[in-house]
Amino acid sequence: MTDVLLSVEGLGVQIGGLTAIADMSFTVPAGEVVSLIGPNGAGKTTAFNVITGYMRPTRGRILFEGRPIAGLAPERIAARGLVRSFQRTSVFAGCTVFENALMALHLRGRAGLLDALLPFLRARREEAALHAEAADLLDLTGLADRAGLPAEALAYGEQRRLGIAMAAAAHPRLLLLDEPAAGLNPSETADCIALIRGLKERGMTVLLVEHDMAMVMRLSDRIVVLNQGRIIASGPPAAIRQDPEVIRAYLGAAHAAA
Numbered sequence: 078m079t080d081v082l083l084s085v086e087g088l089g090v091q092i093g094g095l096t097a098i099a100d101m102s103f104t105v106p107a108g109e110v111v112s113l114i115g116p117n118g119a120g121k122t123t124a125f126n127v128i129t130g131y132m133r134p135t136r137g138r139i140l141f142e143g144r145p146i147a148g149l150a151p152e153r154i155a156a157r158g159l160v161r162s163f164q165r166t167s168v169f170a171g172c173t174v175f176e177n178a179l180m181a182l183h184l185r186g187r188a189g190l191l192d193a194l195l196p197f198l199r200a201r202r203e204e205a206a207l208h209a210e211a212a213d214l215l216d217l218t219g220l221a222d223r224a225g226l227p228a229e230a231l232a233y234g235e236q237r238r239l240g241i242a243m244a245a246a247a248h249p250r251l252l253l254l255d256e257p258a259a260g261l262n263p264s265e266t267a268d269c270i271a272l273i274r275g276l277k278e279r280g281m282t283v284l285l286v287e288h289d290m291a292m293v294m295r296l297s298d299r300i301v302v303l304n305q306g307r308i309i310a311s312g313p314p315a316a317i318r319q320d321p322e323v324i325r326a327y328l329g330a331a332h333a334a335a
């Protein structure tokens with residue numbers, strides 16, 4: 078049986094008098110890409126905010142590796158290995174692309190007992206390993222030939238990919254991506270799909286919120302469809318594409334025309 082990494086059970090979120098999420102239950106199995114889709118206002122961002130600790134649920138449970146996380150502070154949830162990338166880019170301007178990748182890896186680095194015993198040797202060995210890993214990360218993003226450029230000189234789509242790679246550098250157990258294709262042109266979207274596929278091939282589990290259906294259909298093992306705060310369907314892309322209720326509520330005319 079597949080290991081369930083994240084389990085959302087009977088989640089409900091009220092914001093003031095409004096029901097942002099009425100009742101939501103789904104799981105994210107380890108090693109899979111699960112996408113949350115649905116029309117504007119369906120509750121996708123709210124679900125992300127609650128899972129990552131930025132909002133408190135009104136009811137329900139969220140279990141990460143079997144332990145409850147609902148209501149914990151965002152940094153405590155991140156420390157457990159649940160890391161999110163934001164819609165806006167989050168690279169450090171004024172640093173090169175390579176330095177950005179390196180910084181993300183350093184932020185993950187943890188000093189151990191060896192630090193106290195062999196500080197110099199360890200620092201050198203670790204630095205070399207981190208440089209190799211940063212180079213590997215840039216290979217994966219397709220940004221290796223841009224390594225020496227200031228991060229702000231990258232095109233928008235490249236900055237977005239670097240931001241995702243930096244979130245992935247933390248080796249999260251679960252990576253949450255909030256609309257990674259927003260504002261990207263088709264070729265940038267294709268590069269972004271390649272990056273996420275590469276992360277998946279390296280064993281990363283991903284929860285994706287995305288409006289770009291080409292990306293969702295290509296990457297997802299499973300899709301959860303939300304409408305007005307409720308799950309109306311969930312399953313593999315082929316089934317979701319043909320689900321009459323999903324077509325009516327979300328895929329609509331664009332799907333019919335395709």
Ligand SMILES: Nc1ncnc2c1ncn2[C@@H]1O[C@H](COP(=O)(O)OP(=O)(O)OP(=O)(O)O)[C@@H](O)[C@H]1O
Nearest residue numbers: 092095096097115116117118119120121122123124
């Ligand atoms: N901070 C807030 N204050 C008031 N209402 C909110 C707040 N955040 C979300 N909502 C409401 O909760 C519902 C769900 O919104 P949410 O942003 O989660 O939807 P979404 O699926 O992410 O939409 P989109 O695709 O447009 O990002 C909507 O009716 C929205 O207006």
